[in-house]
Amino acid sequence: MLSTDYLIIGSGALGMAFADQLLTETDADMVIVDRHHMPGGHWNDAYPFVRLHQPSAFYGVGSRALGSSRLDVAGFNKGYYELASGAQIISYYDRLMNERFLPSGRVQYFPLCDYQGDNRFVSRLSGDIQEATFRKKLVDATFLNTQVPSTHVPSFELCDGVKLVTPNVLPKLAPDFRSYVILGGGKTAMDVAVWLLQMGASPESIRWIVPRDSWLRNRDKVQPGATFFKRTAGSQADQLEAAAEATSVADLFERLERTGQFLRIDTTVTPTMYRGATISCLEVEALRRIKDVVRKGRVLRIERRTVILEHGAIESCSGSLYVDCTAKAFRTQPSVRVFDGDRITIQMLRPGALCLGAAVIGHIEAAYDDETIKNELCMPMQTPNAPADFARLALGDLQAGRRWSADKTLHRWVVEHRLTGAGIGQADVSVHDPDADQIRKRLREARPKAEANLSRIIAELATDSLQ
Template structure:
């Protein structure tokens, strides 16, 4: 028999963005909220993450707006030494469970159904069933349904490689690296993105000789220096100063290639190998010490994508390399977000959380919830203007697209009455409070802000020109 439930907002997905959305909606409205999720605990893909995973960005940028995740400490040891703390996967899972049990459920306005699968159509039929009991539910939604599963995460433990692996090959996701109990002949890390970086760093930190690591990278990536993402006042010159440098680099660029050269020269971008021009950008951050450690690995294979991993050789797009039956092959080829398409955040009765600011998914979800709380059903066009989608980057051209979209959103927010106060008071924003706290008498820091204001419009204009050129080439 199907049980009938009622709610104002139905949230499909209790991952990080879904949790951040609910937190702000709960604190800014009196709405009833029902959450359906397939995992046993909130946190989405963090439930499936590898055991040594950490955030790549400071913990203060992550979590829900109402509860701090960061310890407020700087790391005193390791490859993130001197920078703000990076929460571990275990920290994050515990944090989201605590938010659910101590903030959401005690409110009396949140119903939570873990281990449940939504079978509705995101339109008029809203049904789900329990994965453990099989019980069927129908939900009557008074206001909106929130599709917090739209950005589909792919993690190594649940990822199916898009290349062949012969039987008997010692092949594993990086989740299984801590289970190794006998030193192998060596390690082959397949994947040049965030998980590939994490696998290599973990191996190095556990004492593996860098010459025992072969790193297969189909593409090199531009990386962000984590030193420039620190949200505390003592890092103002590097953090906000690099933002000024970014604006100036873009505004002065004569071509897309020149823009990347300038962004590297001002310290906004770093790369692993100065002799290799990156062709990819996914927004991963790295500390100077991590970059130094990775550069110890000399056996880096750049022969395209892997086609097949055999017992004695690995076949790639542009040739083969030898391997052995005693070598551990580590799969880091999963893409963090598998779908790159976008859709309007607000579309009638459906809200689809996506990035509205570059690099900050949970701030984005919080701002989307705030926009819904303030405007409700009044003006969908205005809500989508405030919450313009920032498309996730992959190629170098994508960097121009997502930077342009983020800068246009920032301008829109500056014109919206009262939003500046909300930004300063939202802990996930990161930099608004830092900037607002600068004394007008602080000439050095005020000069940095003047650089940003001076270069902002020329930078947006230049990005628009680059995007026009990109579109013309694509249409030719």
């Protein structure tokens, strides 16, 4: 029987960020169990052309940078900080495990094992069962249950003679076809469409079945570091001022779009989906070249001659390759307490900043004793699905920021942490000029107004839902 301080389930991005923080701040030992053969979680299953949609500076663990903090000089991300590829991320976590975690002598790693509950896990190869008792905490780093197309079971029917694939095999099979049908309206579908266009497919060869259009964050507005401080902080001020003045969720998004915070692919369609995806203006321009866009709801059944959708049927594209991008990134379920007795459940603490949140939870576990205080500082947020969820997350982010700022030691730790974004906190301190000072003033003045107005909007949403 194994004995450890922390039994961590999952060696994906969240489990690794949490464990890395414990390695840095404590002398605790850990057992890490994961069903994949390598650390990195869902990145092991992702399609080969996948990349982060936010700068690499915001991803990984606190002790080691991901990438080289360079600006891309070509492609759809030109002029912005690099976006790590899936292969780079897997290599990053593999090296982290083998160069930092295991050599520490404080981490035992059990890949290709399924956790069965009751401190027991089973090898997926041998079937051998092991038990690990823990002296401090069981850490669940799998709560969000990230899904990717290759591990997703389609919810629609498929008739014989229709070729359906996930994006994982697209590079191998795409040359055998001359037309393509993309299923899904999320970021994966956008990645597939952009990749096909990059590889030389004509826009006319692509049909895109979009169940719901999505609001998208403009990558231009979320760049880290001193170089982009005025643009990023100014964008934050624009967002807070929009939140302070909006009369509704719809009005909020109109204001955010006018100031360039948010984008939509078709400006004649009002999006009903928001999942926090970030995209560049160049990618949006490329996607707008695809004109055969079908908006009749989700796919129910694909036949050789017909595609049956929620709101009608269309003629199928004979001989086309269908690409399934319908998997949801995260499962939607109620949040739970992060700290609950001898159990820690890692969840999102600030919108989109998943790795930072996991590192914060590790820091709070290491530095604080009182469970009530721990949970007050680690209020979990649900991942978004609809525009109204953005308003809820924006309010939760303001409240979390206020709680963290009240604790001066925690505030300083967060500002200085790598995952806050390649020195963006330091940039806030170091940039001194009238324009920067004016942005800081706008931020200070808008925060309380935005929090009050968002509270009002969300209360009205709750009232409307009861009527």
